[in-house]
Amino acid sequence: MLAVFDRGAPAPCPVPFNMAAYVLGCADALPEKTALAVLSPAGPDIWSYARLKAAVLGTGAGLLARGFRPGDILLMRLGNTVEFPLAYLGAIAVGIVPVPTSSMLTAPEVAKMVAQLSPAGILRDAGVACPDDTGLPVIGTDELLAMRDLPPADYAMGDPERLAYIIFTSGTSGNPRAVCHAHRAVWARRMMHDGWCGLRSDDRLLHAGAFNWTYTLGTGLMDPWSVGATALIPAEGVAIEALPELLKANDATIFAAAPGVYRKLLNHHPKLDLPNLRHGLSAGEKLSETIRAQWNAATGGKLIFEAYGMSECSTFISASPTALATQGTLGRPQVGRRVAIVDDDGPVEIGQEGTIAIARSDPGLMLGYYGAEAETAERMQGAWFLTGDHGAMAEDGQIAYLGRVDDMMNAGGYRVSPLEVEAVLHHAPGLRDVGVTDIEVKEDARIIAAFYTSDAALDEDSLRRYAEDRLARYKQPRVWVRIDAMPTNPNGKLSRRALKALYPAG
Known part of the structure; x- marks a missing residue:
């Protein structure tokens, strides 16, 4: 039996279509309902659906009045404020192509993006790094603020296959890739509502991320707005340890965050009183079983549903309130998706390891990498788009995640997933956090190294014995390196490539 999940295609995207029009489709029927509350200790900033749409x-x-036209690209260098989603959807509404970027990028990094995209202009907060010598028109936050009160534009309706927005993702070469998405991408998110979020129109979804993060834009804002629910976003500067109070005081029914937020929150709050919360959502990186169990215990049995996705196709494998994941898996593909585990010859047999792939016909799949047709083609294999991640599918469609292809370790000829080793070591006494990668100690000789943080220096023999008792020899770290903090990329994910540079030479 081949490792292919296919339970039928989703409903086709309507024609004509506009992504922003779809996201705000409930606004006219619910003008006074709260669409967004920006939460702070001083009180919420409330946005009704009528105010949001206007x-x-x-x-x-x-x-449009500034001279931009449909199809123009606008680079977004805005901070963690409501101006970010307003400008993002405002551009899409009239057919302009926004490019949301992380405010943590440096000016030289942004300069490379400008050179790659040749945008028509830049939306810029003065406090966010950006090169000053681009020669491009710049629209500041004061001007954006004034635009809110202008008479409304009409939605630019059209082909759902046309370009809607561009996001950057890390490239395997070390250079960020510009991922082009069509307007239909938001229509594909309907499969997540049942297949991951359990999202309803009466929900109040609190997302812990910043406005200028694509995870927040999608799961935290556009998904609840598209069903007429309420989005809750902590204001800039709200500490993680304050989130439980905000969740309770604002009657949040769903909590969405990255695994690291759950971990930090639990460090401050071993017990959580969240009577209105139904469940949590996690995405961005693999959720450890330790965090999952701690959250379940702290909340009195509330679950976290994990989703797997990527910049090229958002989330398409997940657990949900109606389809629980078996332990050690991500869950199964959402109904409407066609997903397989493949090797060079196509889908492999059930239970075999291979690359996670999604059908090229999926409505949520990118149009391609901007200006990189050859690299786009490299990710395609026949009818499949290759994610670059390894997994294995069970007979019921559940998929175990085995790590990125370029993160997979090779020690003594054995291929080992760092996630498997990290999941075991996270329980070692005294360890706060751990990251594992393989290190080339001499030509053609690689060993597994464990990098960890702890409150005090740990006895290496004890760590070694702990690993020996729980891991096959070829999976055990041969060296242990204590570091001050785990290196992460701009999205807060562990950077195993950066770990390698921390290995002491000699």
């Missing part, structure tokens, strides 16, 4: 379409009108 600000989005006013922003779209303002961008």
